[in-house]
Amino acid sequence: MKKIHSLVLLPVAAIVLSGCTSAPTPADVNKATAEMLKNSFQARGIATLDRLNQDQANAECAVADATGKPLDAKMTKAIEDASMKTVKWPTDGKFIGDWKEGEKIAQSGRGLTWTDTATSENGGNCYNCHQISKEEISFGTLGPSLYNYGKLRGVTDPASAGGKAIVEYTWGKLWNARAYNACSQMPRVGHMGILNQKQIQDVMALLLDPASPVNK
């Protein structure tokens, strides 16, 4: 027991000692954490160590989270603007695919492990954080319920001009959730290459097609 405790405390102790008098700053803790992660992960298959590199938004939001101090307005806007620029709109102009395929993608948490290949199709893992269709009774609640997503927003025909704003917002949200909420906890499924365009069109249909069980 004693040994485990001292091992866990080692990185923190190292910072305190090297800093001599002052308490570790968030930057010190981040550095120690990054080193710990680097030392405990091994690259294997497609799961390479570059996954440990934080982009600017990840780094800024991690500090905000750790210190309990939200980002200032300027940084929030900078992250949201930069994230918005990453959104790739559908190359075939189609926002809505097949909701039945979308349901399978939302259900699946498969992908991105070392046993997958660079061309394996990943799942969206959406039920892990959201209620979506009523038929699925096992879901996480980190994100809001998406049951009746299109219906509640008055989308009766996603292809019509009336539904355009919601349809575009939903696409952008799926592509890069940080475009609308700088420190969103939702995975950036388009931007990070987790889902491809066709899969996003299918998940869009699950949320927005009036024929989808989500909107019944």
Ligand code: HEC
């Ligand atoms: C790790 C948890 C997590 C996963 C996985 C996740 N989301 Fe989210 N999602 C959230 C959170 C938290 C929010 C609310 C905060 C925000 O808007 O960023 C959210 C917000 C949303 C919104 C906006 C809702 C609104 O009313 O504006 C949509 C749409 C959405 N998610 C769809 C999806 C879909 C589809 C998937 C699967 C491809 C998915 N999410 C996967 C956590 C998650």
